[in-house]
Amino acid sequence: xxxxxxxxxxxxxxxxxxxxxEDYTLAELISTYPLExxxxxVIAETVVSKIEKNVILKNEITPSNEAMELSKKLGKEPEVVxxxxxxxxxxxxxxxxxxxxxxxxxFVCANSxxxxxxxSKGIKPLPKNPDKSAEEIRMGIEKIxxxxxxxxxxxxxxxxxxxxxxxxxxxxSGVCGLWDRKGEKDLFGxxxxxxxxxxxxxLAATASAVMGQSNEGIPLVIIRNAPVPFTNGTGKELIRKxxxxxxx
Amino acid sequence: xxxxxxxxxxxxxxxxxxxxxEDYTLAELISTYPLExxxxxVIAETVVSKIEKNVILKNEITPSNEAMELSKKLGKEPEVVxxxxxxxxxxxxxxxxxxxxxxxxxFVCANSxxxxxxxSKGIKPLPKNPDKSAEEIRMGIEKIxxxxxxxxxxxxxxxxxxxxxxxxxxxxSGVCGLWDRKGEKDLFGxxxxxxxxxxxxxLAATASAVMGQSNEGIPLVIIRNAPVPFTNGTGKELIRKxxxxxxx
Numbered sequence: 001x002x003x004x005x006x007x008x009x010x011x012x013x014x015x016x017x018x019x020x021x022e023d024y025t026l027a028e029l030i031s032t033y034p035l036e037x038x039x040x041x042v043i044a045e046t047v048v049s050k051i052e053k054n055v056i057l058k059n060e061i062t063p064s065n066e067a068m069e070l071s072k073k074l075g076k077e078p079e080v081v082x083x084x085x086x087x088x089x090x091x092x093x094x095x096x097x098x099x100x101x102x103x104x105x106x107f108v109c110a111n112s113x114x115x116x117x118x119x120s121k122g123i124k125p126l127p128k129n130p131d132k133s134a135e136e137i138r139m140g141i142e143k144i145x146x147x148x149x150x151x152x153x154x155x156x157x158x159x160x161x162x163x164x165x166x167x168x169x170x171x172x173s174g175v176c177g178l179w180d181r182k183g184e185k186d187l188f189g190x191x192x193x194x195x196x197x198x199x200x201x202x203l204a205a206t207a208s209a210v211m212g213q214s215n216e217g218i219p220l221v222i223i224r225n226a227p228v229p230f231t232n233g234t235g236k237e238l239i240r241k242x243x244x245x246x247x248x
Numbered sequence: 249x250x251x252x253x254x255x256x257x258x259x260x261x262x263x264x265x266x267x268x269x270e271d272y273t274l275a276e277l278i279s280t281y282p283l284e285x286x287x288x289x290v291i292a293e294t295v296v297s298k299i300e301k302n303v304i305l306k307n308e309i310t311p312s313n314e315a316m317e318l319s320k321k322l323g324k325e326p327e328v329v330x331x332x333x334x335x336x337x338x339x340x341x342x343x344x345x346x347x348x349x350x351x352x353x354x355f356v357c358a359n360s361x362x363x364x365x366x367x368s369k370g371i372k373p374l375p376k377n378p379d380k381s382a383e384e385i386r387m388g389i390e391k392i393x394x395x396x397x398x399x400x401x402x403x404x405x406x407x408x409x410x411x412x413x414x415x416x417x418x419x420x421s422g423v424c425g426l427w428d429r430k431g432e433k434d435l436f437g438x439x440x441x442x443x444x445x446x447x448x449x450x451l452a453a454t455a456s457a458v459m460g461q462s463n464e465g466i467p468l469v470i471i472r473n474a475p476v477p478f479t480n481g482t483g484k485e486l487i488r489k490x491x492x493x494x495x496x
Contacts, residue, residue: 002281005466006260006458012475014251017435033250093494100494108409156442160408160495161356162416163488164426164446166453178412187265187463194404194461198412205414205453210254210475213442215435218253227260227458240411246341246348247408247495 008225012210012218018050026051027140030220035141040150040175040226042207043137044219046115048127048153048171055122056083074099080116083123087112092248105130106239107170108248109157127153130171131234138173150175150230154204156213160247167208169200170235175226176200177233198238199228256473260458260466266298274299275388278468283389288398288423288474290455291385292467294363296375296401296419303370304331322347328364331371335360340496353378354487355418356496357405375401378419379482386421398423398478402452404461408495415456417448418483423474424448425481446486447476 015029022029026048030041049055063071063078067085071078075097088101092108101112103126115124127133130153138151153171158164169177179197186192207221242248263277270277274296278289297303311319311326315333319326323345336349340356349360351374363372375381378401386399401419406412417425427445434440455469490496 001264001277002468003262004259005262005464006258008258008260008458010254010256010258010454011252012254012256014253016249029249095494098494156445159446160493161488162446162449163486164444164449165442166446166449168410181461184461185463186461187465192461194413196412197404197456197461198407198410198414199457201410201412201414202453202457205450206258206457208445209447209450209454210256212475213429213432213434213440213445215433216253216475217435220250227460227464238411240409245408246343246346 006225006227008223008227010206010210011222011224012216013220013222014217015047015220018047020050020053020055022051025140027137027144030137031141031144033222035145035147035149035222036224037148038150038225038230039147040152040203040223040228041137041141042152042154042204042221042223044211045113045126045130045153045155045170046124047219048130048133049124052127052133054127055124057122061123070099076116080114080123083125084112084114087114087125102242105170106236107157113155113157126155126170131173131236134171134173134235148174148230152200152204152207153235154207156208165213167205167211169204169238172200172233172235174230175233176229176231177235178237179229200233200235201238203228254473254475256471256475258454258458259470259472260464261468261470262465263295263468266295268298268301268303270299273388275385275392278385279389279392281470283393283395283397283470284472285396286398286473286478287395288400288451288471288476289385289389290400290402290452290469290471292459293361293374293378293401293403293418294372295467296378296381297372300375300381302375303372305370309371318347324364328362328371331373332360332362335362335373350490353418354484355405361403361405374403374418379421379484382419382421382483396422396478400448400452400455401483402455404456413461415452415454415459417452417486420448420481420483422478423451423481424477424479425483426485427477448481448483449486451476
C-alpha cells in the first residue's frame, strides 16, 4: 500500500570553532567532507559572518543621540543599538523592549539580525551580501571538488502570527530559492493551489532543525537527495517587496 | 576537521489516493510501513481532511449576502467564499483578489486554508481539530505497532515579508511543538540568543520540501532520527495570540 518515493538525508556536521583568524576558507573546510553532486550545503550565518571578519569592536562605535535614546527604551547597550540602526533601512516596529527593522538586505527581523550574544568581543551583523557569500563558497567548492552543489546560508528568525523562531534562507547559490510552479498540475490535473514555493526557506528550516540553537555546535548541514531544482536561485528572490506586502 | 554529528532521514511515501470512503484509518495505513521509535510522521492536511470526510458539497451551501458581495471582489465562487467565512473568526486583510482570515483554529492564512482546487466535488476546509487528529493518529499507531512516535499535520502557507509558501505544523502530537530553550547556554556559555524555537514548524517545512505541491503524490513523510524532544507538544502552542502580535 505504501511506497518509498524519496529518501533525503540531512547530515549535521561539527566544524572547528571559527575565530575569524582562519588561514583557510569555508569552501576549503567544507571540501574536506566527501561531497556529492547535488548536495545542498546549509551554513549558519554566524559562521559566515565570523570568517568574513564582519565583527565590529565596541570601542570603535560612537553611539548617536538616537541610539542613546533607543538604548534606554530597549534595554540594550547603545553600541548594539547603533549597529542595529547602521544595518537597517528603516524601523518597521518599535516597542518598549523590541525593535524590528528592515535590514539593508531587505529582511524584516528583530535587531537587524545583529547578534548580541557575541558582544564580549564585538558585535556581529549578518553577512554583508549573503547571496555573494553563498556564491563564493559554492564556486570554491566546485573548484576544489568538481562537484555541482547548492549553498544556502541560513538564520533563525521570528515570525508574525507564529511563535518560535524558524530557519530561513538569507543567501542562496546553485539551487532554487523561490520555486515557481505556475502552470503545473496536481494529481487530479487541476492547477496548483500554491504556485510559488519558498523551497530554500524549507531547506533552511530543515537544516535549522538539525543545527539547534544551543551547544550542539552544528553550524553546517549537508542535505543529500533533496527533490528540488538546481537552478540559479538567490536569497533575494524570497524577499517580498514592501509595496507588495499587506502586513507592512 | 569535520565530524558527523547527526544523520536525519526524511522518507517521502506514496499512499493510495484517499477518496473519503476508506474502510481503514490513517493509523492503520501508516502502520503498514516499518516504523521505528521516535519517528516523526508528517501528514499533509489534505489527506487528514479527506479521510475525516471534512468536505462540503457545493449544493449544500447557501451563500449569504456578505459572501455574494465578497465573491465579486475576490473573483471566487460565492459557495467557496461562504465556506471561507464559516471557517473564520475574522477577516484580517481583505484586498481586491485576496482574503486573509484568522481561522477558527487561530491560524492567520489565505482563504481560511480552504482548498479550492478540490471544488469539482466539494470544498475542503482544514481539519476541524488538527491537534486532536494528530493525537488520534499517534494513539492508533502506538496501539497497532507499539512504537512511540510523533505526529505532525502540515500545510503550506504564505507569509508576510517572504515570498513563497512554506510548510507549517497545524497539528502536533507526541513531539515538541514550541521548544523553550530559555536558560540554556550556547557554545561559549552565553545565554541563548533565541529562546523559543518553532521546531514542529521546522519539521513541517522539512516534510513539505519532500512532499512538493505538484503531482509528486507524497502526502506522508517519515522523519527519522530528528534531534528534537518527544514531549507533549501541540500545534496550538505555535500560534501567537492576536494581542501579542505587533503585525496585527
